[in-house]
Amino acid sequence: MLERVHAATDALVSAGKLPAGLDKSRIVVEPPKDASHGDMATNVAMVLAKPANARPRELAEAVAEKLRSDPLIAKVEIAGPGFINLVLKPAAWADALHAAVVAGANYGKSAMGAHKKINVEYVSANPTGPMHIGHCRGAVFGDALANLLIFAGYDVTREYYINDAGAQVDVLARSAFLRYREALGENIGPMPEGLYPGDYLQECGAELASDYGQALKEMQEAEWLPIVRERAINMMIAEIRNDLMALNVVHDLFFSERSLIEGEPEEVVFTGGATAEVIVVAPKPPPPDLVAEAIAKLRAQGVVYEGRLPPPKGAPVEDYEDREQTLFRSTDFGDDVDRPLMKSDGSYTYFASDIAYHKSKIDRGFATMIDVWGADHGGYVKRMQAAVKAVSDGKAELDVKLVQLVRLLRNGEPIKMSKRAGELILSRDVVAEVGRDAVRFMMLYRKNDALLDFDLAKVIEQSRDNAVFYVQYGHARGQSIFRNGLEVLPDLPADPEGRAAVLAKANLALLDDPAELALIRRIAQFPRLIEAAAEAHEPHRIAFYLYELASEFHGQYSLGTKSPHLRFIIQNDPKMTAARLAMVQGVVGVLAAGLALLGVSAPEEMR
RNA sequence: GACCCCGUAGCUCAGCUGGAUAGAGCAACGGUUUUCUAAACCGUCGGUCGCAGGUUCGAGUCCUGCCGGGGUCGCCA
Numbered sequence: 001m002l003e004r005v006h007a008a009t010d011a012l013v014s015a016g017k018l019p020a021g022l023d024k025s026r027i028v029v030e031p032p033k034d035a036s037h038g039d040m041a042t043n044v045a046m047v048l049a050k051p052a053n054a055r056p057r058e059l060a061e062a063v064a065e066k067l068r069s070d071p072l073i074a075k076v077e078i079a080g081p082g083f084i085n086l087v088l089k090p091a092a093w094a095d096a097l098h099a100a101v102v103a104g105a106n107y108g109k110s111a112m113g114a115h116k117k118i119n120v121e122y123v124s125a126n127p128t129g130p131m132h133i134g135h136c137r138g139a140v141f142g143d144a145l146a147n148l149l150i151f152a153g154y155d156v157t158r159e160y161y162i163n164d165a166g167a168q169v170d171v172l173a174r175s176a177f178l179r180y181r182e183a184l185g186e187n188i189g190p191m192p193e194g195l196y197p198g199d200y201l202q203e204c205g206a207e208l209a210s211d212y213g214q215a216l217k218e219m220q221e222a223e224w225l226p227i228v229r230e231r232a233i234n235m236m237i238a239e240i241r242n243d244l245m246a247l248n249v250v251h252d253l254f255f256s257e258r259s260l261i262e263g264e265p266e267e268v269v270f271t272g273g274a275t276a277e278v279i280v281v282a283p284k285p286p287p288p289d290l291v292a293e294a295i296a297k298l299r300a301q302g303v304v305y306e307g308r309l310p311p312p313k314g315a316p317v318e319d320y321e322d323r324e325q326t327l328f329r330s331t332d333f334g335d336d337v338d339r340p341l342m343k344s345d346g347s348y349t350y351f352a353s354d355i356a357y358h359k360s361k362i363d364r365g366f367a368t369m370i371d372v373w374g375a376d377h378g379g380y381v382k383r384m385q386a387a388v389k390a391v392s393d394g395k396a397e398l399d400v401k402l403v404q405l406v407r408l409l410r411n412g413e414p415i416k417m418s419k420r421a422g423e424l425i426l427s428r429d430v431v432a433e434v435g436r437d438a439v440r441f442m443m444l445y446r447k448n449d450a451l452l453d454f455d456l457a458k459v460i461e462q463s464r465d466n467a468v469f470y471v472q473y474g475h476a477r478g479q480s481i482f483r484n485g486l487e488v489l490p491d492l493p494a495d496p497e498g499r500a501a502v503l504a505k506a507n508l509a510l511l512d513d514p515a516e517l518a519l520i521r522r523i524a525q526f527p528r529l530i531e532a533a534a535e536a537h538e539p540h541r542i543a544f545y546l547y548e549l550a551s552e553f554h555g556q557y558s559l560g561t562k563s564p565h566l567r568f569i570i571q572n573d574p575k576m577t578a579a580r581l582a583m584v585q586g587v588v589g590v591l592a593a594g595l596a597l598l599g600v601s602a603p604e605e606m607r
Numbered sequence: 608g609a610c611c612c613c614g615u616a617g618c619u620c621a622g623c624u625g626g627a628u629a630g631a632g633c634a635a636c637g638g639u640u641u642u643c644u645a646a647a648c649c650g651u652c653g654g655u656c657g658c659a660g661g662u663u664c665g666a667g668u669c670c671u672g673c674c675g676g677g678g679u680c681g682c683c684a
Contacts, residue, residue: 379679558648
């Protein structure tokens with residue numbers, strides 16, 4: 001439709017009624033919020049009025065005149081300040097539905113991405129324990145976003161960054177070492193302050209005990225620590241991968257932070273749903289220090305210097321010590337203060353290796369990167385974007401999606417967790433209780449930057465109040481209609497492709513009831529929705545759209561109760577039945593496609 | 608003190624990147640079933656879009672300043 005409006009304005013330009021060279025980018029043609037305003041509306045006259053030095057309504061009349069001759073347009077009206085409302089002929093909706101049915105699972109796929117490479121990094125939970133519910137939200141969000149971007153035509157790489165180089169993995173190793181001594185029969189008492197108290201390291205300790213016996217105890221810490229650390233990290237990553245698999249969250253690549261510095265890949269190869277190889281970033285020997293390289297590059301650009309920082313505001317830092325340090329001039333890029341790259345003991349800060357990591361992404365050809373982080377990392381966004389800008393010479397772009405906290409409830413009552421005992425609520429426990437579909441859908445049924453209340457009791461309720469159930473029921477109901485439709489159309493194939501091929505041949509012009517046309521209109525919005533959601537990096541829009549589509553479908557179904565002639569299956573009228581089932585096919589196809597993007601199953605029946 | 612996010616119906620939230628009379632669900636009240644799944648549907652009630660300015664044909668949406676809630680603030684992860 002947009003092309004038709006453009007054509008109409010072009011015609012006015014060549015007729016000399018409009019000046020040439022107008023900016024047409026702000027012209028939109030879309031379904032109006034209020035259906036009584038027609039099927040489509042355009043703001044063309046209001047957008048062009050000022051630059052063309054014309055009155056909006058007069059200009060609208062001129063454009064409307066051109067559009068009236070279009071064979072698919074039934075009515076053109078001018079309303080309000082200069083909107084042009086279009087009512088399409090039923091044939092236009094028949095065309096739209098036909099396209100949806102024919103395209104099947106490909107309906108809504110877009111070429112807007114043009115195979116542009118995008119890197120989406122999500123989860124990246126530290127390998128120091130199993131995934132908790134906060135990680136879970138980021139995992140589901142990132143996974144669905146990646147699905148969406150692929151559907152929109154981008155070349156997406158899904159990535160997990162393993163923080164296996166910092167102090168916290170040494171803490172992990174010391175904790176595991178205690179569990180090892182415990183496994184050897186020692187009474188270790190309560191876990192000392194600062195170590196990981198969770199009991200998930202007991203298995204690690206037991207393995208170490210059976211593999212090494214007393215040997216590790218005989219060593220100095222410098223000797224046993226790397227051994228224990230590697231074992232513990234590998235086991236924790238295996239844990240996390242299991243948690244990801246339970247959620248059906250996949251990655252293409254697990255990127256080791258340690259490999260940036262040491263050039264050594266972690267020797268972990270996994271198979272299964274969350275499978276991916278760990279990247280080898282450097283040839284060996286000699287292992288180049290990619291962090292040092294990144295810093296050197298920035299230093300050459302003059303954005304790294306030695307200097308002092310003012311003491312931190314807010315909560316007092318106990319061991320603060322004023323000293324000269326290596327700083328990145330992030331203030332040049334809009335950050336509040338410059339940021340340190342080296343710790344006082346001479347090792348790199350996380351920020352330093354994060355710069356090297358993002359440089360690696362840039363070097364691997366990604367000009368667009370999306371990071372999914374927890375909201376507590378919000379203060380980190382500006383400096384990271386600053387670093388990306390600097391290290392890519394302004395060519396690469398980083399979008400950070402902050403995922404807000406999840407508050408778990410049961411029947412409206414917050415579930416309390418005791419951090420003291422190391423008892424965070426685990427992702428796997430929630431999945432086990434309410435199922436993967438409910439977790440995934442509810443995590444996506446909210447904007448990423450809004451707090452999320454997740455009620456364990458409500459998500460397994462079977463009612464309209466439960467969006468997951470409601471949308472899935474829509475899909476199942478459609479399948480049920482196909483099964484019953486066999487009475488009138490005995491030759492209807494059961495497989496989706498075959499069925500769609502048959503139904504596509506139906507005479508769709510028979511669908512002329514206003515409610516039916518409204519439902520088809522909703523189906524026809526799907527491709528545009530995909531593009532808008534992909535553009536904004538907002539998968540939650542799909543979830544909301546599916547809920548609306550399911551709602552209209554349930555409504556349409558119920559109309560048949562009062563008005564039998566509107567039922568999907570009409571005895572003795574195979575032609576009308578075929579047309580109606582084509583409409584159901586359109587709904588079911590979009591529901592299935594949308595649920596697939598969210599990673600939620602589309603059941604055949606609900607019983 | 609600075610920065611980031613949030614503030615829309617009694618509650619939980621959408622609002623398609625600036626469009627027309629701001630929408631759903633829940634809650635409350637009323638109705639619909641000899642029916643293709645009532646696990647559903649329809650209706651009624653409910654609003655100073657936190658407040659005040661500004662930008663323009665037009666603001667819940669963009670800008671500025673306040674108010675309220677949350678988060679973060681050198682080497683933590």
